[in-house]
Amino acid sequence: MRKWQGLGVFPKIAIGPVYVLSLRASIIPTDKISDTSAEITRFENARTQAKAQLHDLYQQALAQTGEENAAIFEIHQMMLEDADYLESINDFIKNEKYNAAYAVSKTSEKFADLFSQMEDDYMKARAADVQDISNRLIRILCGKEDSLAPLQTPSIIIAEDLLPSQILLFDEKYILGFATAKGSVNSHASILARTKGLPAVVGLGMKWLDNCSNKQTVILDGQKGTFITEPDETSLKQAKKMLLEQEEESLQLAALKGTPDKTKDGREIKLYANVGSLSELKEAFNFDARGIGLFRTEFLYLDHQDYPTEETLFETFKQAVQIAKDKLIIFRTLDIGADKTVPYFNLPSEENPALGMRAIRLCLTNPQLFKTQLRALLRASAFGNIAIMYPMISSLKELEQAQNLLEETKQELIKEKIAFNKDIQTGIMIETPAAALVSETLAPLVDFFSIGTNDLLQYTCALDRQNSALIPFTDLHHPALLKLIKMTVDNAHSVGKWVGICGEIASDISLTETFLSMGIDELSVASPHILRVRRAIQQARIDK
Numbered sequence: 001m002r003k004w005q006g007l008g009v010f011p012k013i014a015i016g017p018v019y020v021l022s023l024r025a026s027i028i029p030t031d032k033i034s035d036t037s038a039e040i041t042r043f044e045n046a047r048t049q050a051k052a053q054l055h056d057l058y059q060q061a062l063a064q065t066g067e068e069n070a071a072i073f074e075i076h077q078m079m080l081e082d083a084d085y086l087e088s089i090n091d092f093i094k095n096e097k098y099n100a101a102y103a104v105s106k107t108s109e110k111f112a113d114l115f116s117q118m119e120d121d122y123m124k125a126r127a128a129d130v131q132d133i134s135n136r137l138i139r140i141l142c143g144k145e146d147s148l149a150p151l152q153t154p155s156i157i158i159a160e161d162l163l164p165s166q167i168l169l170f171d172e173k174y175i176l177g178f179a180t181a182k183g184s185v186n187s188h189a190s191i192l193a194r195t196k197g198l199p200a201v202v203g204l205g206m207k208w209l210d211n212c213s214n215k216q217t218v219i220l221d222g223q224k225g226t227f228i229t230e231p232d233e234t235s236l237k238q239a240k241k242m243l244l245e246q247e248e249e250s251l252q253l254a255a256l257k258g259t260p261d262k263t264k265d266g267r268e269i270k271l272y273a274n275v276g277s278l279s280e281l282k283e284a285f286n287f288d289a290r291g292i293g294l295f296r297t298e299f300l301y302l303d304h305q306d307y308p309t310e311e312t313l314f315e316t317f318k319q320a321v322q323i324a325k326d327k328l329i330i331f332r333t334l335d336i337g338a339d340k341t342v343p344y345f346n347l348p349s350e351e352n353p354a355l356g357m358r359a360i361r362l363c364l365t366n367p368q369l370f371k372t373q374l375r376a377l378l379r380a381s382a383f384g385n386i387a388i389m390y391p392m393i394s395s396l397k398e399l400e401q402a403q404n405l406l407e408e409t410k411q412e413l414i415k416e417k418i419a420f421n422k423d424i425q426t427g428i429m430i431e432t433p434a435a436a437l438v439s440e441t442l443a444p445l446v447d448f449f450s451i452g453t454n455d456l457l458q459y460t461c462a463l464d465r466q467n468s469a470l471i472p473f474t475d476l477h478h479p480a481l482l483k484l485i486k487m488t489v490d491n492a493h494s495v496g497k498w499v500g501i502c503g504e505i506a507s508d509i510s511l512t513e514t515f516l517s518m519g520i521d522e523l524s525v526a527s528p529h530i531l532r533v534r535r536a537i538q539q540a541r542i543d544k
């Protein structure tokens, strides 16, 4: 038995046979060629064929999973037009006289290396896209079939890295979970695993992959981030027990759909979901979220190669409100900066990015960027129930400036005779100690607060939330954090405003009763946690 440690992406367990996914043509010919122009024509034909395949995949994915998930195939088509990528392949053929498949494979390695060495997690994840388009070209050039076709038994898919274009079209009845040697929790693959509720572990390392073979039985634990090969009897027994418990629990929890978020003594609160995309939004309502407490709009920017236009943003927000019907969606305005960087923003590097030009600061410095988003949100408000929330507020002045820009945007829309909800609710994230401490002065200017405990803990305890070496120093229940939460609730309630929590701590059921006793009005959690938190609410009593 051997236990491998990676990063858990979705907290479920799976036991089953391994299916090693190799999307490369297994042997890439290394022959040199003499007729370079014939080889370049052969490459061009393969490129045309690849683009046609991607066009078909786009249409297929659009019909099956919607625009957002289909977009990756459009990106891949664009990558097949990239001048640097094409120049590198052509040079390999013309100057080094290698066959086209080998030229593609060498170019793929070069570009994937470049991406994977980048600091930024989003750019790192793009290495998988370069490999994906290159492998498609290689398969065409070598006349190979797509290697997923033989999968006939439910299996745990393992790969060096998961290729986004394949995951979307996996037949879900054959997939028990995913594990990859590389990858990051921000990759498309991880995002998809989470929305599909599949157990998944990434970052297990290349040595792990070398030790895996097809059909061997393994245990994948997305909670602990582990992958056990050749499990002994005891671990298998334990995992099977956990699997049964997991299934039983899912059934019990499913029975809570449609039941109220009310304590034993009758206190009802709002149980909402955190999402970052339209597909996660749909998933949230499948888990019976009563609303969306945090829509992280920055993910819409991370998924683009350039600034999304007002029209693109408006269409996405409008689709979101149409999916939500009359349920509230709280859209958080752009929270770019710190760990969430976007190349086309061209932000200068900073000594302390978490304390730097991020979120509302970036928006107040670039009012046009902010107003484009506000216009799109206001326009979408004509179609449903939405609220606007500003991140990282730390002073009254910032909040006033943000509200002034919103007012200015409303006046422009009125002049242009464009419809929007004039009574749209606004709120702020309380995620800096300063905001909690002056929440009394901030509350009159907004309709609600949502406490972002992930950042509030980081700034209160001066503990970088990105640094895993600090885990031993981190107390998620630090009394200072709980005091700031309580202070925020009291200050909001004193002027009749409501308060929620949307940081990860909202799904910590050991604190549910505490939050209810403090008077918290809303909890917003990742969708797969909704029903577990509902159960904790229903089991709580706060009249003690």
Ligand code: PEP
Pocket (backbone or CB within 6 Å): 294, 296, 335, 431, 451, 452, 453, 454, 455, 456, 502, 503, 504
């Ligand atoms: C938070 O800081 O608690 C929060 C919800 O925002 P994010 O995790 O996106 O920074």
Ligand code: MG
Pocket (backbone or CB within 6 Å): 431, 452, 454, 455
């Ligand atoms: Mg935050």
